Amino acid sequence: MLVLSRQRDETIMIGDEIEISIVDIRGDKVRLGINAPTRIAVHRKEVYDAIKRENAQAARLGANDIDSLAQTIKPGPARRVEREQGQSGTASMLGATRVSPGVGISSERDHDKDTA
Structure with missing residues (x-):
């Protein structure tokens, strides 16, 4: 040392x-x-x-821990995630993530557009 x-x-x-x-x-x-x-x-x-x-x-x-996790995490098809493009070509800071239609997930920003 x-x-x-x-x-x-x-x-x-x-x-x-x-x-x-x-x-x-x-x-x-x-x-x-x-x-x-x-x-x-x-x-x-x-x-x-x-x-x-x-x-x-x-x-x-x-193995018991792995089996326990397998019950919690269900495999399924991957969802496609698209990003909104702002004027500069970068993702918008607020509500930038939009999941493909029919998936059932939307941001508050998307909800506000629909109700306005």
């Missing part, structure tokens, strides 16, 4: 992309600022350990 001494507002670099800054020191607490690419997960150790435990538990699903 590499041990470094730093003061407030000083920085440590890990590789070319990860920067750790000492933001504040109060008593026995040190506040760190971490600047890293979004593809690199940064967690407190206790959160990381909890994530590992949850992932390990999820990987141990038994």
Whole structure:
């Protein structure tokens, strides 16, 4: 383990992309600022350990668990989802998703058009 001494507002670099800054020191607490690419997960150790435990538990699903899920999730044909196009060619921010006719799902925006 590499041990470094730093003061407030000083920085440590890990590789070319990860920067750790000492933001504040109060008593026995040190506040760190971490600047890293979004593809690199940064967690407190206790959160990381909890994530590992949850992932390990999820990987141990038994046949009974799978059968239970199969009863909940019914297979069926996929629905086609179309997007409304705005003036700029991008999907409208409100009520942008419209399911093909006859499927029985509509947004509030579609309902408002029908009743206006």
